[in-house]
Amino acid sequence: MNKLDVTEAIILLKKEKSLTWEGIAGAINMSPVWTTSACLGMNSCSEEIADKLVEYIGLPSEAKAALMAYPTKEWDKSIPQDPLIYRLYEVVGVYGETLKEVIQEKFGxxxxxxxxxxxxxxxxxxxxxxxxxxxxxxxxxxxxxx
Amino acid sequence: MNKLDVTEAIILLKKEKSLTWEGIAGAINMSPVWTTSACLGMNSCSEEIADKLVEYIGLPSEAKAALMAYPTKEWDKSIPQDPLIYRLYEVVGVYGETLKEVIQEKFGxxxxxxxxxxxxxxxxxxxxxxxxxxxxxxxxxxxxxx
Amino acid sequence: MNKLDVTEAIILLKKEKSLTWEGIAGAINMSPVWTTSACLGMNSCSEEIADKLVEYIGLPSEAKAALMAYPTKEWDKSIPQDPLIYRLYEVVGVYGETLKEVIQEKFGxxxxxxxxxxxxxxxxxxxxxxxxxxxxxxxxxxxxxx
Amino acid sequence: MNKLDVTEAIILLKKEKSLTWEGIAGAINMSPVWTTSACLGMNSCSEEIADKLVEYIGLPSEAKAALMAYPTKEWDKSIPQDPLIYRLYEVVGVYGETLKEVIQEKFGxxxxxxxxxxxxxxxxxxxxxxxxxxxxxxxxxxxxxx
Amino acid sequence: MNKLDVTEAIILLKKEKSLTWEGIAGAINMSPVWTTSACLGMNSCSEEIADKLVEYIGLPSEAKAALMAYPTKEWDKSIPQDPLIYRLYEVVGVYGETLKEVIQEKFGxxxxxxxxxxxxxxxxxxxxxxxxxxxxxxxxxxxxxx
Amino acid sequence: MNKLDVTEAIILLKKEKSLTWEGIAGAINMSPVWTTSACLGMNSCSEEIADKLVEYIGLPSEAKAALMAYPTKEWDKSIPQDPLIYRLYEVVGVYGETLKEVIQEKFGxxxxxxxxxxxxxxxxxxxxxxxxxxxxxxxxxxxxxx
Amino acid sequence: MNKLDVTEAIILLKKEKSLTWEGIAGAINMSPVWTTSACLGMNSCSEEIADKLVEYIGLPSEAKAALMAYPTKEWDKSIPQDPLIYRLYEVVGVYGETLKEVIQEKFGxxxxxxxxxxxxxxxxxxxxxxxxxxxxxxxxxxxxxx
Amino acid sequence: MNKLDVTEAIILLKKEKSLTWEGIAGAINMSPVWTTSACLGMNSCSEEIADKLVEYIGLPSEAKAALMAYPTKEWDKSIPQDPLIYRLYEVVGVYGETLKEVIQEKFGxxxxxxxxxxxxxxxxxxxxxxxxxxxxxxxxxxxxxx
Amino acid sequence: MNKLDVTEAIILLKKEKSLTWEGIAGAINMSPVWTTSACLGMNSCSEEIADKLVEYIGLPSEAKAALMAYPTKEWDKSIPQDPLIYRLYEVVGVYGETLKEVIQEKFGxxxxxxxxxxxxxxxxxxxxxxxxxxxxxxxxxxxxxx
Amino acid sequence: MNKLDVTEAIILLKKEKSLTWEGIAGAINMSPVWTTSACLGMNSCSEEIADKLVEYIGLPSEAKAALMAYPTKEWDKSIPQDPLIYRLYEVVGVYGETLKEVIQEKFGxxxxxxxxxxxxxxxxxxxxxxxxxxxxxxxxxxxxxx
CATH class of the missing domain: 3.30.1160.10 (Cyanate lyase, C-terminal domain)
Known part of the structure; x- marks a missing residue:
């Protein structure tokens, strides 16, 4: 069972059991953003968190090792297309130089x-x-x- | 005088007079991020703000129209390279799907x-x-x- | 059953039953463009519309959840090739700056x-x-x- | 004087004389979109329209030939970045297949x-x-x- | 049976029966170029032609609907590599502006x-x-x- | 004077003297397509043709060597955008495989x-x-x- | 059996029987480079050579037609990555203009x-x-x- | 005077004095390919060769240092377009894997x-x-x- | 069994037996970096090393030939995305010219x-x-x- | 005077005075790699180092501010071409996954x-x-x- 298999299993069980990312996050005492990214395979869990995730979601025990594995963080579209994600890319494009100016003025x-x-x-x-x-x-x- | 000329004039005067983005923003009563982006030519000013910017920075009066012009928001590197800006792009890449899940769970x-x-x-x-x-x-x- | 499976099922049933996009749209009381995009997996349906689509087209009941799921809106060719779609891209290329001038003159x-x-x-x-x-x-x- | 020179001259005179695209279009009896595109160098004028444009805007007489020249219609960013233009590109991406289905169902x-x-x-x-x-x-x- | 399946079936039967594109074109009374493109899935057939193609080549009857379907005209390599096709692309690159000059001088x-x-x-x-x-x-x- | 300078000089003189590509081609006894491509810098002339071109168009004598120089044949847009040239590219894309089939059936x-x-x-x-x-x-x- | 299947069969049999490209080339009386490219599916064989290849390597008889088929010559990486192939690409990049000068000085x-x-x-x-x-x-x- | 200036000077003097790459190479006792590449700025000369080149071609003495400078070897088109250079690129594409097989069989x-x-x-x-x-x-x- | 199959087998056995790259490297008396790259299919082993790897890891005997095969060294993302690998790419981008200057000053x-x-x-x-x-x-x- | 102007001035003075990167680095008590990158505009200097650089190299006093400015770290070729820099890119491509495995095994x-x-x-x-x-x-x- 690799990280992709675990993500698919989580998506399925989440739908069947009507779980939410907020709910899963609450059950493992982590934030919703980090929890979701770990479930989507973009972060690795500590053993303790992996145990809790397996239990709360009801994953097979082989999922634990995959949750703990260190992910390869890659994405498909180098210029994103889904409107929600593109808007974030647009913010980086439009405000990138501005943020460089403002952050470096404040911090060096x-x-x-x-x-x-x-x-x-x-x-x-x-x-x-x-x-x-x-x-x-x-x-x-x-x-x-x- | 177009937006690019004004930006260059601002950068020069800012250096000569030791102004800061925070200081300019304070003088026109707007936030530093928006103020910087307007000075870099990525946002348009109302007449009132353009007047204040011209006065505070000491720009020539022809700058006013350019500050008020509606910008074409474009950027050079579709995948940014400067490390400060790339890290933001990386966040969009690594967490894009996660944000889609979390935002749409919360908002529809x-x-x-x-x-x-x-x-x-x-x-x-x-x-x-x-x-x-x-x-x-x-x-x-x-x-x-x- | 994910959005892709539902789209394939719709395409098949539409051919078998000689349905049209206009006819499907009429049956669910929505416009043909939106209806087609929802059937192709590019928009999400409310529960009510999903129910009507399942019934009118004769989809399996598992299709309902997939029709209601929030889509990831992505496309394959960043520069389209099919002549019908390319002509629209060409219009955006040739008239993009023109539309920016005309719309922003009218609206700000x-x-x-x-x-x-x-x-x-x-x-x-x-x-x-x-x-x-x-x-x-x-x-x-x-x-x-x- | 080539098309680019004429466009720059028009932009300048339009600003100086506070003309609008609507006003220019009215003076030559054409639509605002076509008029703007011809002024931006993306369409060619008939002799009659070129004469009227030169007169109304106050362009030098050498502009006439350039307005009548057949343009090379090219654009800079194959994936546009300015938000107004990008949204149109996004519409083509998201609804391209849908439009193909709907148009070809109606027309063949x-x-x-x-x-x-x-x-x-x-x-x-x-x-x-x-x-x-x-x-x-x-x-x-x-x-x-x- | 979609257009791709029909193309594969035609390629196979053409080899088995030692048919030629010229021969197929003759049998349906169309030109070899158009006939080949329709068999490769890049054009749609009228019902009459689809019937003749199915009969002459010996395709299963399900092929008829796929031959009549409106194709999505897309290609794999935006800069072609096969030498025969690349040479045509090279001609467009080397002589593109020339053809624009000559055609527009002749036609407007x-x-x-x-x-x-x-x-x-x-x-x-x-x-x-x-x-x-x-x-x-x-x-x-x-x-x-x- | 390099090939680019000569092309610009030809374009200018052609406009001033109201020459046409057909007329220039007739004067040097070559076809209009080849003549235009040589004038646009995409083909090299023999000494005899260069002499005739210089004389007929009224180019400075330094143009002769540039007309005879062997060109570097390069183009700007690997996927062309001007609609007249794009349509030719589209033909290569849509009919490339077809032409390969038909030509190789006829010639080997x-x-x-x-x-x-x-x-x-x-x-x-x-x-x-x-x-x-x-x-x-x-x-x-x-x-x-x- | 298409060209890809034949290539895979050749690679397998070559390993099992400890054949070499030199040996195969010798057996069919052709050069090693051409022979290898034909076995990798990048050139077509005459009937005589196809017969000899099938016999020497011990391919199934269906391989003959595929060996004789006219190949589509395409490659995967438009900028190659394998170091042996990249070095050749680098030579073309570094010495391309040089070769153009030297060859055209010698040949026209x-x-x-x-x-x-x-x-x-x-x-x-x-x-x-x-x-x-x-x-x-x-x-x-x-x-x-x- | 940088490498680019020297190359331009060489091209000019070569034309004026009707020199050839072969002739220049003979005068400095090096091969034509290497000599041409050094003159085009793609290789560095030893002091002795730089002296000979300056003298034979009649370059200004400042050219010597630029000829000896270590070049940055870069090229403009990652997929070349000039037909002479493209054909070499095509050879690398079509025969790249073949050469890998044949060279590594011979050498390891x-x-x-x-x-x-x-x-x-x-x-x-x-x-x-x-x-x-x-x-x-x-x-x-x-x-x-x- | 090709190189990819062997890599997958190694990854699996490494996890099952809790091996480490350091441990595998020690067992075959090579460095961890080279050993890992050979196990990931990016380098070829001598017969002796292949034997040791098969034995230490417990691979099937067919793995030996694949370990000894000469690899095609290719990678998926021409601009890497995983943060660990991207940082190395960034170092090459930011310090590439610097390294050229420093290395060539030291070595020629x-x-x-x-x-x-x-x-x-x-x-x-x-x-x-x-x-x-x-x-x-x-x-x-x-x-x-x- | 911006960073680019300073870099050009340094390159010129370095040649005129026969300075070396090692020598410059020694004079300011920093390492050669960092010193070179700061001189090429890819790192910012503290005031103390900027003073020393200006003095040792003999730069005009306006250079000081530019040396202290925070650089935008960008590079021209996203896939480098100069052979010295490409080899480093190749190392990242060939050994990227290997380094991820080895570093993360050692460090987490x-x-x-x-x-x-x-x-x-x-x-x-x-x-x-x-x-x-x-x-x-x-x-x-x-x-x-x-």
Whole structure:
């Protein structure tokens, strides 16, 4: 059973048992974004979390090793097409240089880590239409000179 | 004077007068991210803001029309290379499907707007290394059926 | 049964029963364009519409959940090749800047939504050759400043 | 003076004299979309229209020949990036197969011409936000067999 | 049975029965180029022609509907590699602008249709090596202004 | 003076003196397609033809060497965009395999040369719309085995 | 049995019977390069050679027709990656213009045919490391003017 | 004076003085292919050769340092278009796997160096059309294991 | 059994028997990097090493020939996406020209071989976070002139 | 004076004064690789280092600010072509998965930082040909879960 098989099994069981990503995340005490990414095969679980996931979702025991395996993080479309994902790509394109200016003015020469990193999704209710609040939190890494 | 000329003039004057994006944003009462993007030619200003920018930065009066012009939002590298910008692209690649799952579970079938949209950069001081907090705030747009 | 399986089943039953997209659309009281896109897996149905589609076309009951699932909207050829679709791409290429000028002159700085959006196909009979009338109707979204 | 020079001259004079595309179109008795595309160098004018454009906008007389020249219709980004233009590309991607199904069901095997073709932009005022109405009108061309 | 299945069946039967494209074309009273393209799934047949093809080649009766279906005309290599096909692509690249000049000088601003179009292959015997004569015949479509 | 300079000079003089490609071709006793391609810098002239071109068009004498130089045959858009040229590319895409089948059935395993090659453009007047007749004539080159 | 099946069968039998490309070439009296390319499906055999190959290698008799079929010559990576093949691509990149200068100085305006073409691989033993000698032999084809 | 300036100067002087690559190569006692590539900026000269080139061609003395500089070997079209260069690319595509098989059968696992490498162009006169003989000579480099 | 089958078998047995790459490398007396690359199918083994690998890992005897086969070294993503591999690509992009300058200053005009080449991975423990030490060791190959 | 101007000035002065990267690095007490990258505009200097560089090389005083500016790290060829740089890209392609396996076995799930990173070039003299020793030293960054 590899990571892909486990993802397919999770998707199926989630539909059958009417589970939600929020619910799964709550059961393993992790955030919904990280939990979903681990279930989709884009992050590796500790043994403890893998055990809880297997139990809560009702996965076969062979799934545990696959959940703990270190993933190869690759994606299919180098320019994404699904509108929800493309809009995020567009934000990076339109505001990329702006973010470089603003972050480096605040922090110095360096980058925001995508590894020592977390992300949250929140909902702000609003009479003119609810708003998606996406919060990225990454360690600032200054460039080294040597 | 087109948008590109104005951006170059701003960059020059900003260096000469030791201005900061934060300072410029404060002077026009807008957020630093939006202000920087308008100065880099990726957003259009209202007449009032254009007037304030011209005055605070000391731009020639011909800059006003260019600041108010509606920009063509294009970027050079469809897969970005600068490490700061690439890391954001990588986040979209690695977490794109995850965000689709989590946002659509919370909001239904639709997307987060990149037009009715704002973004902030904050600094979280931390003894193990400061953290960049990036907050995206976009209206949820449900797909229409007809 | 995923969206792809449902699409294949619909295509087959449509041929066997000599159904038309117009006829299916009429039976569920939606427009032919939206109905076809939902049948091809590019839009999600409400429960009510899914029920009607299953009944009218004679799909197995497992199709209902797949019709209601939120689609990943992706396409195969980033530059389309089929002549009918390429001509539309060519129109976007040749008239893209023109439309930007004309729409933004009429509405201000912003875009036409592709989400809060509908589209119709009509036939104008004409002695020199019939004409295809394609009407796109999208909400204007003004850029926000913040 | 080539087409590019003329376009730049038009853009400049339009700004100086506060002309609008609608106004220019009215003065030459053509539609705003076609007029704008001819001014941006994507269509050729008849002698009569070229004369009127030169007079109304106040272009130098050498502009006439360039307005009448047959354009090379090319665009810069094979996948557009400006959000207004990208949304149109996305519509072609998401609904391309759907339009092929619906058009060919109505008309038979063939395509909608992008040459014997016209397009209009209208504004539908709406309390929830105005709507852009884009109407494409192209001759249906049936495939020939031989 | 879809168009691909029919093409494979034709290729097989053609080899078994030692048929030729010329022979098949003769039997259905159409040209060899069009006939071959229809057999390879790149054109749709009228009912009458489909009946004749099924009979002459000895295809199963289910092939008829697939032969009549409207094809999606797509190709695999956007820059072709097989030397015979590449040479044609090279001709378009080397002589594209030349043809634009010569055709538009003769016909005005417009294009040669690839839809209202036919093509023939002939052999000119020659002592220094036979020559391939390829004749393309397409309706001239003038650009419309509106 | 390189080939590009000569092409620009020819385009200018052609406009000033109201020459046509047909007229230039007649004056040097070559076909219009080849003559145009040589003037656009895509073929090299013999000394005799270069002399005639310089004289007929009224080019400066330095143009002679550039007309005789061997060109580098390159084109800008690997997938052409101008509609007239794209339609030819589309023909290669849609009918490439068909032509391979038909030519190789007639001639054996080999290709049509794009070097030992000529091409003509003719006009067929027709009440339903004139037709462009494009004739390609290339030597058949059989594959060698060794 | 198509060309791909035959190639796989040859690779298998070659390993089982410890054949070499040199040995196979010797048995059919052709050069090793051509023989290998025919076995890999990139060239077609005459009936006589196909018979000899089937016999020497011990292929099933259905292989004969596939060996005689005219191949579609396509390759997977438009920029090759395997180091042995990439080095050849690099030679074309680094020395392409040089070869154009040297060949056209020697032969006039034209090209080296890749169709009326042969190639040999030799080994030059050398104390500092053996050397690969690759000899390409192609007919010079002068450009035609018309 | 950089390598590009020197190349332009050489091309100019070569034309003015009617030099040939063969002649230049003879004067510096190197092969025509290497000499041409050094003159086109794709190889670096020793001091002795640079002196001879400057003298024979009549270059300004500043050219010497540029001729000795180590070049950046880059090319413009990753898939070449000029027919002479494309044919070589096609040979690599069509025969790449074949050469891998034949070279590695003869030499073991490794590659032909493109660095410890030389190349010659010869002319074989032939009544049916002269032939270009291209000889590549590269050191075999076996893969190391460690 | 081809190289891919052997790789899959190794991955499976490694997991079942809890082997490590370090352990496998130790057992065959080679370095971990080379051993891993051979097990992943990117290098060929000598007979002696193949025997040892088969024995230590417990592979079927048919694996031996595949381990000894010369690999085709190809990779899937020409711009890698997995963050660990992308960082290495980024280093080549950011420091490529720098390395060219520094290596060629030290060694003269030439390159570092990727064939006569080895690589090691070491761990440097450090209180602020362990460090990865990657050492590449390649023979310097000077460009030849001829 | 921007980073590009400074790089050009450094290259010129370095040639005129016969400086070396090693010499410059020694004068500012930094490593040759980092020093070269800062001079080529790919890293930013502290004020102290910028002062030393300006003085040692003899740059105009305006160069100081440009040396201290934070660079945009971009490169021209996403697949490099210069042989020295391509070989490094090839190493990443051939050994990328291997390095992922070996590094993650040693360190856990994470990456080697390209930001908190240094690199050295050494020369190992060897009778069979000197060897380039390239040492990359990057902090290991474990993936975070949250």
């Amino acid at each position: 020469d360096g980058i925001m880590s995508a590894i020592d990193f977390s992300m949250e999704v929140d909902k702000e209710e609003c009479s003119k239409g609810d708003r998606v609040i996406l919060t990225l939190n990454g360690k600032f890494l200054p460039y080294k000179s040597w | 079938d639709g997307i987060m707007s990149a037009i009715d949209f704002s973004m902030e950069v904050d600094k979280e001081e931390c003894s193990k290394g400061d953290r960049v907090i990036l907050t995206l705030n976009g209206k949820f747009l449900p797909y229409k059926s007809w | 700085d912003g875009i036409m939504s592709a989400i809060d959006f509908s589209m119709e196909v009509d036939k104008e009979e004409c002695s020199k050759g019939d004409r295809v009338i394609l009407t796109l109707n999208g909400k204007f979204l003004p850029y926000k400043s913040w | 095997d063939g395509i909608m011409s992008a040459i014997d073709f016209s397009m209009e932009v209208d504004k539908e005022e709406c309390s929830k936000g105005d709507r852009v109405i884009l109407t494409l009108n192209g001759k249906f061309l049936p495939y020939k067999s031989w | 601003d417009g294009i040669m249709s690839a839809i209202d179009f036919s093509m023939e292959v002939d052999k000119e015997e020659c002592s220094k090596g036979d020559r391939v004569i390829l004749t393309l015949n397409g309706k001239f479509l003038p650009y419309k202004s509106w | 395993d080999g290709i049509m040369s794009a070097i030992d090659f000529s091409m003509e453009v003719d006009k067929e007047e027709c009440s339903k719309g004139d037709r462009v007749i494009l004739t390609l004539n290339g030597k058949f080159l059989p594959y060698k085995s060794w | 305006d034209g090209i080296m045919s890749a169709i009326d073409f042969s190639m040999e691989v030799d080994k030059e033993e050398c104390s500092k490391g053996d050397r690969v000698i690759l000899t390409l032999n192609g007919k010079f084809l002068p450009y035609k003017s018309w | 696992d490794g590659i032909m160096s493109a660095i410890d490498f030389s190349m010659e162009v010869d002319k074989e006169e032939c009544s049916k059309g002269d032939r270009v003989i291209l000889t590549l000579n590269g050191k075999f480099l076996p893969y190391k294991s460690w | 005009d030439g390159i570092m071989s990727a064939i006569d080449f080895s690589m090691e991975v070491d761990k440097e423990e450090c209180s602020k976070g362990d460090r990865v030490i990657l050492t590449l060791n390649g023979k310097f190959l000077p460009y030849k002139s001829w | 799930d994470g990456i080697m930082s390209a930001i908190d990173f240094s690199m050295e070039v050494d020369k190992e003299e060897c009778s069979k040909g000197d060897r380039v020793i390239l040492t990359l030293n990057g902090k290991f960054l474990p993936y975070k879960s949250w």
